[in-house]
Amino acid sequence: MKKYKWLNKDSRAFLKRGYLREGESAEQRVVDIAKAAEKHLKIKGFAEKFEDYVARGFYSLASPVWANFGRKRGLPVSCNGVFIEDRMDAILDKQAEVGMQTKHGAGTSAYFGDLRGRGEAINSGGTSSGAVHFMELFDKVSSVVSQSNV
Structure with a gap:
């Protein structure tokens, strides 16, 4: 089986837009x-097997892995999920x-x-604005904070 058959002109151009350093090849x-x-x-020996599996198209790397794994920048993770508890301190902690x-990244x-x-009633008196109201906080923080250019 030909190695890096999946690495065509378009995929190389895509990877050069922020995933590879200047002069770095996708193979490297x-x-x-x-x-x-x-x-x-x-x-021991993991690197050779892993590289072979990627080269043969058995593994497909996520964008943050291409951009960040093994480098001192960003996280090599595509997505994180958080569970929001029904307490104001928990809501604000999770927003942070x-x-x-x-x-x-x-x-x-x-x-939610x-x-x-x-x-619904809240402990300090009054009523809750509901989950959608709090979703707006998370939407805002996600739009204001940059994803490290990834």
Whole structure:
């Protein structure tokens, strides 16, 4: 089986737009990712097998892996999910967490299903604005904080 058959003109052009360093080839980047993974996992021989599997198209790397894995920038993770508890301190803590994840290049998602509904009573008196109201906070932090150009 021909190695890197999937690495055509279009995929090379795409990878050059922010995933590879100046003068770096996609093949070299795969080798560097494989070596970084072997070092992190401490599994002798992992790099060769991993590089072979990517080269043969058995593995397809996520954008943040191409851009960040083994480098001192961003996170090598595509997306993170957070669970939002029905407490104001938890809501604000998770907003900060999502902001930091976004800062380091990760996409984010959140589960708002445990928040009380609009009009339900809250402990300090008054009523809740509902989950959608809090979703706007998370939408804002995600649009304001950059994803490290990834």
